[in-house]
Amino acid sequence: QQQVKQSPQSLIVQKGGISIINCAYENTAFDYFPWYQQFPGKGPALLIAIRPDVSEKKEGRFTISFNKSAKQFSLHIMDSQPGDSATYFCAATNSGNTPLVFGKGTRLSVIA
Amino acid sequence: GAVVSQHPSWVICKSGTSVKIECRSLDFQATTMFWYRQFPKQSLMLMATSNEGSKATYEQGVEKDKFLINHASLTLSTLTVTSAHPEDSSFYICSARDRGWTGNQPQHFGDGTRLSIL
Numbered sequence: 001q002q003q004v005k006q007s008p009q010s011l012i013v014q015k016g017g018i019s020i021i022n023c024a025y026e027n028t029a030f031d032y033f034p035w036y037q038q039f040p041g042k043g044p045a046l047l048i049a050i051r052p053d054v055s056e057k058k059e060g061r062f063t064i065s066f067n068k069s070a071k072q073f074s075l076h077i078m079d080s081q082p083g084d085s086a087t088y089f090c091a092a093t094n095s096g097n098t099p100l101v102f103g104k105g106t107r108l109s110v111i112a
Numbered sequence: 113g114a115v116v117s118q119h120p121s122w123v124i125c126k127s128g129t130s131v132k133i134e135c136r137s138l139d140f141q142a143t144t145m146f147w148y149r150q151f152p153k154q155s156l157m158l159m160a161t162s163n164e165g166s167k168a169t170y171e172q173g174v175e176k177d178k179f180l181i182n183h184a185s186l187t188l189s190t191l192t193v194t195s196a197h198p199e200d201s202s203f204y205i206c207s208a209r210d211r212g213w214t215g216n217q218p219q220h221f222g223d224g225t226r227l228s229i230l
Contacts, residue, residue: 036221043116044221095214
């Protein structure tokens with residue numbers, strides 16, 4: 001049973017455009033939702049994270065939108081750049097030290 | 113920021129040999145470490161969770177005798193792939209949580225180890 005569903009599987013965006021990746025979760029006990037960026041041959045790096053007591057969090061060009069009632073959260077990358085081309089994973093966990101549950105990933109390609 | 117160092121980054125060895133991968137937290141104490149396996153173009157698959165001084169908890173389907181995990185100190189966890197075979201070839205990634213993790217802090221990842229068994 002996949003607890004975090006991520007879409008789309010791949011995404012091509014023009015330079016300067018907005019990249020949007022969506023995730024949905026099932027377990028209402030989740031209370032920490034990070035996004036990770038992974039380049040080929042490297043481990044995932046934390047990009048931004050949110051807790052369910054806020055509906056939006058912004059850090060630079062990256063924004064997480066969170067909808068608790070719909071059990072959905074999304075990553076928005078504004079002014080997308082070729083250097084943003086990577087695989088992005090959403091994840092979820094709770095404060096009880098349970099492991100992160102990852103989505104299947106989205107391969108983003110930003111083209112000039 | 114917190115750094116997790118994984119070594120080696122790439123290893124090639126013959127079928128039947130055992131390979132040890134080290135995961136170190138460089139500037140924090142990691143009471144919990146996780147080991148993941150990642151196949152090309154796929155997500156991270158959790159293999160096991162280890163708490164310092166305790167036996168690791170393995171996910172369903174992961175052979176504990178094949179993948180030996182030791183978390184002997186607050187800064188070091190090791191994964192040993194015993195009698196490795198070509199099907200064990202994969203990208204292995206470790207991750208660590210700081211002591212006192214309450215769910216509001218990041219989980220730190222190493223840069224992975226690419227294991228190729230010939």
